[in-house]
Amino acid sequence: MAIANKQIVYSKTPAPAIDPSLTDGTFAVKNTSIAEPIPDDKVLVRVHYLSLDPAMRQWLTATRSYIAPVLIGDVMRSNSVAQIVSVGSSLKNEFKTGEWLVASTGWQEYALLTAKEAKAQRVVVPPGCTPTDAMSVLGLTGLTAYFGLLEVGKVKPGDTVVVSGAAGATGMVAGQIAKIKGAKRVVGLAGSPDKCKFLTEELGFDTAINYKDKDWRKQLKAACPEYINVYFDNVGGEILDACLALAAPFSRFAICGHISQYSAAKPEGPRSIMMIIGQRVTMQGFIVFDYAKQYPAALKELGQWLVEGKIKRKEHIIKGGLEACPQGLVDLYAGVNTGKMMVELAPLSQAIQSNLGEKL
Amino acid sequence: MAIANKQIVYSKTPAPAIDPSLTDGTFAVKNTSIAEPIPDDKVLVRVHYLSLDPAMRQWLTATRSYIAPVLIGDVMRSNSVAQIVSVGSSLKNEFKTGEWLVASTGWQEYALLTAKEAKAQRVVVPPGCTPTDAMSVLGLTGLTAYFGLLEVGKVKPGDTVVVSGAAGATGMVAGQIAKIKGAKRVVGLAGSPDKCKFLTEELGFDTAINYKDKDWRKQLKAACPEYINVYFDNVGGEILDACLALAAPFSRFAICGHISQYSAAKPEGPRSIMMIIGQRVTMQGFIVFDYAKQYPAALKELGQWLVEGKIKRKEHIIKGGLEACPQGLVDLYAGVNTGKMMVELAPLSQAIQSNLGEKL
Numbered sequence: 001m002a003i004a005n006k007q008i009v010y011s012k013t014p015a016p017a018i019d020p021s022l023t024d025g026t027f028a029v030k031n032t033s034i035a036e037p038i039p040d041d042k043v044l045v046r047v048h049y050l051s052l053d054p055a056m057r058q059w060l061t062a063t064r065s066y067i068a069p070v071l072i073g074d075v076m077r078s079n080s081v082a083q084i085v086s087v088g089s090s091l092k093n094e095f096k097t098g099e100w101l102v103a104s105t106g107w108q109e110y111a112l113l114t115a116k117e118a119k120a121q122r123v124v125v126p127p128g129c130t131p132t133d134a135m136s137v138l139g140l141t142g143l144t145a146y147f148g149l150l151e152v153g154k155v156k157p158g159d160t161v162v163v164s165g166a167a168g169a170t171g172m173v174a175g176q177i178a179k180i181k182g183a184k185r186v187v188g189l190a191g192s193p194d195k196c197k198f199l200t201e202e203l204g205f206d207t208a209i210n211y212k213d214k215d216w217r218k219q220l221k222a223a224c225p226e227y228i229n230v231y232f233d234n235v236g237g238e239i240l241d242a243c244l245a246l247a248a249p250f251s252r253f254a255i256c257g258h259i260s261q262y263s264a265a266k267p268e269g270p271r272s273i274m275m276i277i278g279q280r281v282t283m284q285g286f287i288v289f290d291y292a293k294q295y296p297a298a299l300k301e302l303g304q305w306l307v308e309g310k311i312k313r314k315e316h317i318i319k320g321g322l323e324a325c326p327q328g329l330v331d332l333y334a335g336v337n338t339g340k341m342m343v344e345l346a347p348l349s350q351a352i353q354s355n356l357g358e359k360l
Numbered sequence: 361m362a363i364a365n366k367q368i369v370y371s372k373t374p375a376p377a378i379d380p381s382l383t384d385g386t387f388a389v390k391n392t393s394i395a396e397p398i399p400d401d402k403v404l405v406r407v408h409y410l411s412l413d414p415a416m417r418q419w420l421t422a423t424r425s426y427i428a429p430v431l432i433g434d435v436m437r438s439n440s441v442a443q444i445v446s447v448g449s450s451l452k453n454e455f456k457t458g459e460w461l462v463a464s465t466g467w468q469e470y471a472l473l474t475a476k477e478a479k480a481q482r483v484v485v486p487p488g489c490t491p492t493d494a495m496s497v498l499g500l501t502g503l504t505a506y507f508g509l510l511e512v513g514k515v516k517p518g519d520t521v522v523v524s525g526a527a528g529a530t531g532m533v534a535g536q537i538a539k540i541k542g543a544k545r546v547v548g549l550a551g552s553p554d555k556c557k558f559l560t561e562e563l564g565f566d567t568a569i570n571y572k573d574k575d576w577r578k579q580l581k582a583a584c585p586e587y588i589n590v591y592f593d594n595v596g597g598e599i600l601d602a603c604l605a606l607a608a609p610f611s612r613f614a615i616c617g618h619i620s621q622y623s624a625a626k627p628e629g630p631r632s633i634m635m636i637i638g639q640r641v642t643m644q645g646f647i648v649f650d651y652a653k654q655y656p657a658a659l660k661e662l663g664q665w666l667v668e669g670k671i672k673r674k675e676h677i678i679k680g681g682l683e684a685c686p687q688g689l690v691d692l693y694a695g696v697n698t699g700k701m702m703v704e705l706a707p708l709s710q711a712i713q714s715n716l717g718e719k720l
Contacts, residue, residue, distance in 0.1 A: 058638075065638040066609075236633065249426075258634045269629025273596065274618045276645035278418075278425040283643040285636035 002033040003044075006322055007075045008107035014060060017263045018333070020326035026060070027076060027107075027326045034110055040090040042112040045082035047105050048348060049317070050325060051135050052078070052332050052341040054168070054234070057262040066287050075106035076325070079140065081131045081342075082111065083351050084118070091115055098352055099123075100131040102139055107325050109345055126303040131348065136169050136340035137306050137313050138299055144256060144288040145173035145232075146298045150181070152254035152286045153230040157182030160224050162243055164188075165234030165259060166208065167195035169340035173302075174232045175205050176311045183230075187223045189216070189239055191335040198338055203312055217242050227251070235260045237268060244272035244281065253283040263333060314339025321345055362393040363404075366682055367435045367468040374420060377623045378693070380686035386420070387436060387467075387686045394470055400450040402472040405442035407465050408708060409677070410685060411495050412438070412692050412701040414528070414594070417622040426647050435466035436685070439500065441491045441702075442471065443711050444478070451475055458712055459483075460491040462499055467685050469705060486663040491708065496529050496700035497666050497673050498659055504616060504648040505533035505592075506658045510541070512614035512646045513590040517542030520584050522603055524548075524571075525594030525619060527555035529700035532563055533662075534592045536671045539564050543590075547583045549576070549599055551695040558698055563672055577602050587611070595620045597628060604632035604641065613643040623693060674699025681705055 011028040012019070019025035038044045059077055062069045070077050084099045094115060100123040105111035123134040136142060148170075149155050161178040165171040166188025178186045188199040188208045196208035207223040209216050220242055227248035233240050236258030243253070261267040276283060291298070305311040316337035318328045325343050332341050371388040372379070379385035398404045419437055422429045430437050444459045454475060460483040465471035483494040496502060508530075509515050521538040525531040526548025538546045548559040548568045556568035567583040569576050580602055587608035593600050596618030603613070621627040636643060651658070665671040676697035678688045685703050692701050 063638070064635075066640075240633075241629065255636050258637065261634060267631050267634060269601065269631045269633045271627050271629045273600075273629045274621060274627060275424075276615050276643065277618065277647065278423070278645070280426075280645050280647060280650065282645075283636065285638070285640050285642075287637065287640060290640065 001036040003036060003110055005032050005034050005108055005110045006030070007032055007109075008322055008325055010060065010070050010072055010074050010076050013072070014057070014263070016265050018057065018060075018326065018330055020330045022323060022326065025326060029323065034112060036086075038086050038088055038112060040088045042088045042114060043084050043091060043095050043118050044086035045101060045103060045105065045111050045113060045118075046085045046346060047080045047082045047109055047111065048346045048351070049081040049132055049135065049342040049344055050078050050107060050322075051080060052318075052325070052328050052343065053141075054165075054257050054259045054262070054332065056329060057333065066289070075108055077104065078107050078325075079103065079135060080105045081123075081135050085110075085352060094119075100134070102131075102134045107322060109322060124299075126307050128307055129303070132315060132340075132342065133306065133313060135342065136315065137173055137311060138302055140288055141169035141340060142173050142302050143291070143295060143298055144170045145177060146302060147288060147291040147294070148232055148254040148256050148286055149174050149177050149230070151291065152284050153232060153252045155181050155183055155230050157184075159183045159229035160185040160187070160226055160248070161230045161232065162187045162189070162220070162224065162228050163232045163234070164211075164239045164243075165257065166190050166199055166205065167338045168234060170256060171232070171234050172199070172203055172314060172339060173311060175199065176203055176305075178230070179204050180305065180310055184226075185224065187220070189220070189235075195338050198314075211239060221246060230254065232256060233258075237261050241270040241272050244270050244275045247275050247279040247281045249279050251279060251281050253281055255283060255285040259333065316341045318343045361396040363396060363470055365392050365394050365468055365470045366390070367392055367466070368682055368685055370420065370430050370432055370434050370436050373432070374417070374623070376625050378417065378420075378686065378690055380690045382683060382686065385686060389683065394472060396446075398446050398448055398472060400448045402448045402474060403444050403451060403455050403478050404446035405461060405463060405465065405471050405473060405478075406445045406706060407440045407442045407469055407471065408706045408711070409441040409492055409495065409702040409704055410438050410467060410682075411440060412678075412685070412688050412703065413501075414525075414617050414619045414622070414692065416689060417693065426649070435468055437464065438467050438685075439463070439495060440465045441483075441495050443491075445470075445712060454479075460494070462491075462494045467682060469682060486667050488667055489663070492675060492700075492702065493666065493673060495702065496675065497533055497671060498662055500648055501529035501700060502533050502662050503651070503655060503658055504530045505537060506662060507648060507651040507654070508592055508614040508616050508646055509534050509537050509590070511651065512644050513592060513612045515541050515543055515590050517544075519543045519589035520545040520547070520586055520608070521590045521592065522547045522549070522580070522584065522588050523592045523594070524599045524603075525617065526550045526559055526565065526568065527698045528594060530616060531592065531594050532559070532674060532699060533671060535559065535565050536563055536665075538590070540665060540670055544586075545584065547580070549580070549595075555698050558674075571599060581606060590614065592616060593618075597621050601630040601632050604630050604635045607635050607639040607641045609639050611639060611641050613641055615643060615645040619693065676701045678703045
């Protein structure tokens, strides 16, 4: 017996933009299978939701980085919300079918995980929350917002906080945490009027600016009459430059992502870099993994805020199965999504059973 | 009675480079005088040595900064080594003629100072040191190196430390402190073979690279096989970019100056800014004034190192009096100097008496 397992593999180096075509593009479909019974020391998971993340473009380039690049021929790396559908014979006491995980399965329908991989990623969410929360507000994007704003940005009551990519999975949580922590002004930058409306009307941002407006720099200046104390940067490029020009003395710039530059043939540096001296700016890049020891406490707080409604969630779910991933990634870089972008391979209603009770 | 007092005033906005001509350039000569007897509540100082500093170009531009700009018509701002030559009648118990100060007199031959201004700037140097030391290693440039490397750069034993503008007044002290603190490799960038020789042979830098060499980036990479833990930046531009590309994980970039960019019509940002995330770089701008409370302890340590020969001094003294200042400043930006650049208005041998004993 064998289970059919479709995969999407990295096929061709982007030059520099991702080509979503599955016939001659950056990625290709590969049909494989997993033999049954599965190995004694493995669990088999079925992937329900695949995460699409801005960092992915970087993983396709062999630069010196915090993580090894994905190599041509590899299944594309990705986190996913997955459910255990079969447990190897030696692991029956440790796992049961129906358990939910957020695991680095990559772009495929099924994956075999070691006990260690599976254990580290068990989904624990508060009542009322869903497995997909564990991949957004209660997952790496929420944690990234949390540590970026609190540990790197060191937000204080009264601060003016600017968030770019504010309608994205990380940005929207960062802005909401800033409000929770007493920021005087939270200003979000996003790429459409709808997104801006969502930020101010749904999430409580004080101002939202469409960076596609011609006068966005002017709007940003007007929104920050006491300059910027904390900038949470998801985009780099022109917006980072504009925020540096508006930096308040002793401000903190938490550099989380550079989505505007990932596919740029010639990345641009911020021309206002000299402000870093006059205003004594601290600009710090960070990776959420460095705060792993503090995840449990952070997740407890994020979970509480989510349940209390102080943080609102927003998912952007792409239907169309595995084949929709490459185009979804292109859309992510084009800024199509509001909230956490994921690709549905199998809805939660198809789950075989659950450790999360009736709520599903 | 009156004392003739020549001044150099700011005359015309640079566009963007400083024009050293005294007839139709950035600065102009102004002949004034100071009435005698001087006011009861003032001291009169004679300027012996004027400091030329990279920050000066920035003071001529009305951008938002840590310090107010110099305005057209003002005497050009500058620190100087000056000696009290006359004391107002109400201050006779507080000051005596012959005392040395490092004061913000500006580009002029004489200046009247309040008691407060004069008190804050009394020169206290260890035996064997001179008043001009109080304007370099034991003054703001030495303190800038000290706090930049220790408080911002957080240098640790075993680190690879890169210093740009390494043959300048601040850079040469920064590199020497790095060695004292146990850095494994100290690499300096400077603009001539002579400067490079000076850094390695006189000051103990492990490697010195002439950034005018075509292959300087290659040389820098070779000099930092374990990447860069601390970068002390005096220049910005291309060299900051190259150092970011070579940043070690969790490295500290102490941003002290951007001399390569001050007169640039179109400043350039570092294209390798994305490394800040992957390598979790902390890039921090600083101004020495923010550490004023820690000056006494720092000066004690710097003085000890200087007396023990662990830090070597180097002065680049320009003769030619006040009129030599504008060209001196142009030369500073062209990188003509090795060590602390100052303009001599009156040699120490012309001092009227001294509180520093026989050593002068």
